[in-house]
Amino acid sequence: xxxxxxxxxxxxxxxxxxxxxxxxxxxxxxxxxxxxxxxxxxxxxxxxxxxxxxxxxxxxxxxxxxxxxxxxxxxxxxxxxxxxxx
Numbered sequence: 001x002x003x004x005x006x007x008x009x010x011x012x013x014x015x016x017x018x019x020x021x022x023x024x025x026x027x028x029x030x031x032x033x034x035x036x037x038x039x040x041x042x043x044x045x046x047x048x049x050x051x052x053x054x055x056x057x058x059x060x061x062x063x064x065x066x067x068x069x070x071x072x073x074x075x076x077x078x079x080x081x082x083x084x085x086x
Contacts, residue, residue, distance in 0.1 A: 001066035010070070012059045015052070017070065020045040052078040 008021040025041040050072070058073035 003063075003066075005063045008061075008063065008068070010059075010061050012054065012056045012072070014054065014056065014075070015050050017048045017050065017059075017072070018045065019048070019068070 002023050002025070003021050007024065008019065011018040011020075020043070022043045023041050053075040055073040055075050058071075060071040062069045062071075
C-alpha cells in the first residue's frame with residue numbers, strides 16, 4: 001500500500017522474481033509532529049524464489065487499490081506430461 005505503479009520495478013528471471021520500489025509519503029514535516037508513524041517511506045526490495053522455472057515473456061503485473069497481482073506462466077519443460085500406456 002502507498003506505492004504507485006511508476007515507483008515499482010519488477011524483474012523476472014527463470015526461477016525468481018524481484019520486486020523493488022520506493023514508497024513516498026507526501027506530507028510536510030514542518031506542519032506535523034509525529035510520535036509514531038505506521039507507514040515507513042523509502043526504498044525496498046524483495047526477492048521471491050520460485051519452486052520451478054517460468055516463462056519470463058509471459059509475466060503480467062497489475063496494481064489495483066494497493067494490491068500487486070503477478071501472473072506467472074510455468075515453463076513448458078516443467079509442466080507435467082501425461083504419458084499413455086499402450
